[in-house]
Amino acid sequence: MRPLRRRNRAIFMMQTNTMTRHVSKLLLVSVVAVLALLAVLISPLFSAGQAGAQGVSFFGNDTDKQVPQTHAQVELSYAPLVKKVSPAVVNVYTKKVVRQNVSPFANDPIFREFFGAPQERVQNSLGSGVIVSDDGVIVTNNHVVADADELLVVLSDRREYEAELILADERTDLAVLRIDTEGDPLPTVQYGDTRDTEVGDIVLAIGNPFGVGQTVTSGIISATARTDVGVSDYAFFLQTDAAVNPGNSGGALVNTKGELVGINSAIFSRSGGSNGIGFAIPAEMVKRVVDAAVNEGRIVRPWLGLKAQSVTYDIAKSQGMNRPVGVMVTEVFDDGPADEAGLKRGDLITEIDGREVFDENGLKFLAATRSPGEVSQLKVLHGGRYETVGVTLAPPPGATKAELELLEGRHPFSGAEVAELSPRLAEEMGRDPFVTGVLVTRILRGAYAWRVVRPGDLIVSVNNAPIKTLEQLDEALDTDASRWAIELDRNGRRIAGTVTL
CATH class of the missing domain: 2.40.10.10 (Trypsin-like serine proteases)
Structure with missing residues (x-):
């Protein structure tokens, strides 16, 4: 039995050696095939890599985009910036x-x-x-x-x-x-051209969040011309995803050239921390305010003298436009800049100084970055044809400081301080410059007027006499009456009633 077992073992070993030789041949063939396939795949990439060194990229025909070619390029840093x-x-x-x-x-x-x-x-x-x-x-x-x-x-x-x-x-x-540094030199940041800022540009936010010390965060420009933020009256913000937190307010938003493109102003947050939605005031408005502060000591904003509404898809379609862009003029102030330039109700303004606009806030902002007396070029769709209209910007008419009058006597407004609302005063106060009349600015403590009016109310009429000026109000109150019919405008809502003294 034992010799039989030896013979069977010998046969098994011989069969195993035969299988090993077959597997070895198969593996050798497979390895050769894989190497040949890799050679075919690598060859074009190697050629492209050589071409990339000569200015041709891996990303199509865009010669401005290249993968890093050296170890130094791989280790690029924002530290010098x-x-x-x-x-x-x-x-x-x-x-x-x-x-x-x-x-x-x-x-x-x-x-x-x-x-x-x-x-x-x-x-x-x-x-x-x-x-x-x-x-x-x-x-x-x-x-x-x-x-x-x-x-x-x-x-x-x-x-x-x-x-x-x-x-x-x-x-x-x-x-x-x-x-005042008494002559000691100070480092500065140069203004960047906001018009060159695009969505996707890399930016750095520098400030002191939460008081922890100067901090630098990086991100990109997420959006430009944000006008529905509600932070300021001249809303036209750059949006960034660079981390901006409390304490960053007033800090710098800079591009990769080291230029100031914005001043960090606000964040969108439900918790008080950064959610990757920060807003910065564009450098062009920053420069305008700084120049006004240094040279004049005050800022006088030019205006166009018009009101407008955003162009909807239906309006764009009715005007033969392929997309909604621009604003439609709804009202023109008499003898204002727009009126003198020939703009009419129904005109469509699509651009100002070569930049597209989509709402009235954007139009106001771009006009306000200029100084009074300068000319803005408006692209206007008028009568089915596009025209370029030059508008000489000017401040709203009227005084910057109101002539205040304290009302005294036996009437419902006794103890109220009022002012005649001009377009310029209304603009300074953040009110509609197209609304004129007599504004209640202040009421003395304990005065009878507290029973009738509130600061900020517009006096529309007294005893059915319309009130537009202080002179008209004085005439209407110069009577010995016991019943007074009064109409007010309070936050855009009309209030009417009768007061008996």
Whole structure:
């Protein structure tokens, strides 16, 4: 039995060796086939790689886009850019003295003796700013410095300076400060051309979020010309996904050239932290406000003298347009810039100075980046034909400061302070410049007028006499009547009634 077992083992080993030889041949053939296939696949890529070194990319015919060719290109960094720009980004500290009543009766002069005077406490806040001029001019957000009693600017090298507020513009949420360095040089950031900024451009946000110290975040431009944010009256924001948090307000948004493209102003957040939706005021508006602050000490915004509505798809189709773009003129102010340029109701404005517009806010913003007296070129669809119309921009008519009148006597408005609303005053107050009349600006404490009107009301008529001017109001009140029919405009809502004295 044992020899049989040896023979069977020998046969098994011989069969195994035969199978091994067959498998080896099969593996050899397979390896050769795989190598041949790889050679076929790699050959075009190798050729393309050589061509890429000569200016041809892997991405079609776009010669501007190439994969990194050297180890140094793989290790590209924003560090040189940050070193160049970050010294011009500062911290802005504000102090505000707040009076706080410790008792609900503290305002009463009798109870005040028992409960004491209101207590004072110091409220501190922190924001960021950008040095835009080597003589100490700094731009930040208006909401950073609003109502501050003291302003302190701390540079990136920890030098500290008291700051002077030159201009605060609530309408654009920008403020301009100045510090005196006694001749010490200051780093600055140059303005970029916002018109060249496109969606997808890489940007860096530099500021002091949450007070942790200067911080740099990176992202891209997510959108341009955001006008429905509701942060300021002249809303035309750059949107970025670079992380922007509380404390970044007033900081710099820069491009890869180290140029200032915007001032970080607001974020969209439900939690208070960054959700990747930040908004920056474009550099062209920043430059306009800074120039006005330094040269004139105040800003006078030009206007077009028209009202407009966005073009819908139906309007565009009726005008023979292939897509909705531009705004339709709904009202033209008599003898205003648009009226003098020949614009009419129903005209379609598609561009201003070569830039498309999609709503009235965008049109207002682009016009406001210019100075009064300059000419803006409007592309207008009029009578089925496109025309280029030059409009000489001018400030709204009227005084910047209202002539205030305190109403006294036996009538429903006794104790109310009123002003005649001109287009320029309305524009400064953020109201519709096409609405004129007599505006209630203030009411004395305890005055009878509190029973009838509120600050911000427009007096439309008195005893059926329309009121447009202070003179007309004085004439209407110059009577000894016991019953008064009054009509008011309160936040766009008409209120009418009769007051018996």
